[in-house]
Each structure stands twice: as structure tokens, then as C-alpha cells.
Amino acid sequence: MKTTLLATLVASSALLSACTSTSVSEPSAMISNKDKAVAVLNSIETGDTKAISYINSSNYTQHNLAVGDGLAGFGEVLHALPKGSAKVKVVRAFEDGNYVFTQTDYNFFGPKVGFDVFRFDNGQIVEHWDNLIAKADKPNPSGHTQLDGALTVTDLDKTAENKALVSEFFNTVLVKGDYQKMPQFFDGDHYIQHNPAIGDGLSGLGKAIDEMAQHGIKMTFTKVHKVLGEGNFVLVISEGTFAGKATSYYDLFRVDNGKIAEHWDVMETILPKSEWKNTNGKFGNL
Incomplete structure (x- = not known):
């Protein structure tokens, strides 16, 4: 075949x-x-x-x-x-x-x-x-997998509003590093996390960040390339570094009542140019 x-x-x-x-x-x-x-x-x-x-x-x-x-x-x-x-x-x-x-x-x-x-x-x-x-071969600390969770697309009339919310969160908190403003984008600690290494809530995210710092691992976001959305789901494509390596980030968020309620992601180390099989770039034309 x-x-x-x-x-x-x-x-x-x-x-x-x-x-x-x-x-x-x-x-x-x-x-x-x-x-x-x-x-x-x-x-x-x-x-x-x-x-x-x-x-x-x-x-x-x-x-x-x-x-x-x-x-x-x-x-x-x-x-x-x-x-x-x-x-x-x-x-x-x-x-x-x-x-x-x-x-x-x-x-x-x-x-x-x-x-x-x-x-x-x-x-x-x-x-x-x-x-x-x-x-991942097992669920994260809160029992969630990389793929389970909400499936239904709702709030089609709020697509632009939800994209703007997630864009503001990403650029303000993750790119600029203004973590003090993080709580305004969430409904307290009610936040479902699907990253295989992180537990639910802002408390789970904070714990993961602390543990990475203890091991000398730094995660940076330097540029948002594209924000796409349909209704209550928004995807952000960005780049930065993880543990010193150039990294491509794809983050999918579900928004509920104007707050970020759920998150899935995929991090991929960007191949060095010597290994590229095309010359279009990881983020070209986005």
C-alpha cells in the first residue's frame, strides 16, 4: 500500500x-x-x-x-x-x-x-x-493524559474575544515575564492541565516552575508567530528555548466565561539547520 x-x-x-x-x-x-x-x-x-x-x-x-x-x-x-x-x-x-x-x-x-x-x-x-x-506512558500528576478533556466547540460568537484573551496572556505573562498578572487570566485555581509533567491549577504550574528552577532548567518564550481559534478553543504557536535548546511551542487553550480553563501543549526541539530537509523554516509564513 x-x-x-x-x-x-x-x-x-x-x-x-x-x-x-x-x-x-x-x-x-x-x-x-x-x-x-x-x-x-x-x-x-x-x-x-x-x-x-x-x-x-x-x-x-x-x-x-x-x-x-x-x-x-x-x-x-x-x-x-x-x-x-x-x-x-x-x-x-x-x-x-x-x-x-x-x-x-x-x-x-x-x-x-x-x-x-x-x-x-x-x-x-x-x-x-x-x-x-x-x-507519555502515564497520566500527569492530576491524572490527565495529553489528549483527554473537553471536545465540544462552543461560543462561536466569542472566537475573536477568546483569541484576544489568550494572546494577551501569552504576550504579557510568558513572553514579557510579568507573572504577577497571571491570576487575572484564570478562575482561581480551577485550571485543567494536560502537560504530562504538570498538575492542575496555577498551584501545579507554580510547582513545576519551581522544580525546573531547582534543576537549572529555564523555559523562555521569545515570539508568538500565530494565534488561531474556533469558539472556546485557541491555539498559540510560538518559539523560545527550553533547557538552552531552540524550541517550538504549540499551546491549545480552552476558554470558559472569559477565563483560561484548560490547556494542552506540544514542545518540540527545533532541528539544527544542518539536518533540515527543506528550507522553508519551522515558522515560515505564519
Whole structure:
């Protein structure tokens, strides 16, 4: 199946490169961008070649630095997967304008948790960013996993308001380091945490920060690249350092009644340039 899919990816490139917004079939055009993104992710496991038509073969920019650019790069990764090893379960999917962002339970060269961001143009995927981390083998100190928790999207009329709230929190507290203002963004200690090493509440976060300091581990956030949201869920993509290494942060927040109520994240060390398989950059075009 992998060889067939790779061959289809490469062979169909010339045909799909001629696709425009008017050439996409009507049934495909009726499928939401969110569903298209989920179909592409599921194809990693199923080998469904129909999902290929949702990717613009002549204009597909890849920002996973371990993957070659374009449709061919995607195909090479699929070809390298051990037979029958790939498993994909999209847990959450959201749409914000031309962007779709997902949170997925993977077996992809080993068990992983990942966030993927896709940019669409004329109904086709033209750009992809992601962050991946090894899946923890046990729940965090409060009994939560990296993927459980709230699923339902609500408050669609408050998307802009919730994005502004989370942006202010991120820039004020995490980037500028004004931790004294942190409590104003939360409902006391009522805060559900899904980071595998941190317990619930501001008290759990404070304990984790203290423990890192005791071990000489410093976490910094230097720049927010993108804030995406749908209703009560907001994703922040940023960069900084963790333990002295350049790090990409993807943080997903659930907002409830104007306060941050729940948090999931994926931290990924950024590959050195000598190991990049494309030149698009981890945060390019965000």
C-alpha cells in the first residue's frame, strides 16, 4: 500500500498541478476544509489516495523540517514508515478562516501526540506546519493524559474575544515575564492541565516552575508567530528555548466565561539547520 501510495503521489503530481478552484470536483468542493485536513491525516494510516486531491501538488509548502518539500516529500515519509505501523486518530479539529488545526494521537515512527496546521487556498492544502512529541506512558500528576478533556466547540460568537484573551496572556505573562498578572487570566485555581509533567491549577504550574528552577532548567518564550481559534478553543504557536535548546511551542487553550480553563501543549526541539530537509523554516509564513 505504501509503495502504491507513493507512486500515486508522484504520478498524480503533473495531473493535479493543473487543478484550480474551478477544476475541483463539485463533491470535493462541498467537503469542508476541516474534513479535508482530517482525511489527509487519516490517509497516513489508510492509504486512501482520494485525499491526495485535497493537496495542491504544484504549490505545497512543508514546514516540518524533517520532511522534504512538496507532495513528493510527503510521499517519501509515507514510504519510509514500517508496513502496518501507522495509526492516526484525530482527536480535535478546528477551523479558522483559511486555516485548519488539529490535535492527533499518532503512531508515526513510534507513539506520538501532534498538532498540525494546514493553510488552504481555493479549497486545496497549500501549506503545512506541525509539532510532535513522544506520547507519555502515564497520566500527569492530576491524572490527565495529553489528549483527554473537553471536545465540544462552543461560543462561536466569542472566537475573536477568546483569541484576544489568550494572546494577551501569552504576550504579557510568558513572553514579557510579568507573572504577577497571571491570576487575572484564570478562575482561581480551577485550571485543567494536560502537560504530562504538570498538575492542575496555577498551584501545579507554580510547582513545576519551581522544580525546573531547582534543576537549572529555564523555559523562555521569545515570539508568538500565530494565534488561531474556533469558539472556546485557541491555539498559540510560538518559539523560545527550553533547557538552552531552540524550541517550538504549540499551546491549545480552552476558554470558559472569559477565563483560561484548560490547556494542552506540544514542545518540540527545533532541528539544527544542518539536518533540515527543506528550507522553508519551522515558522515560515505564519
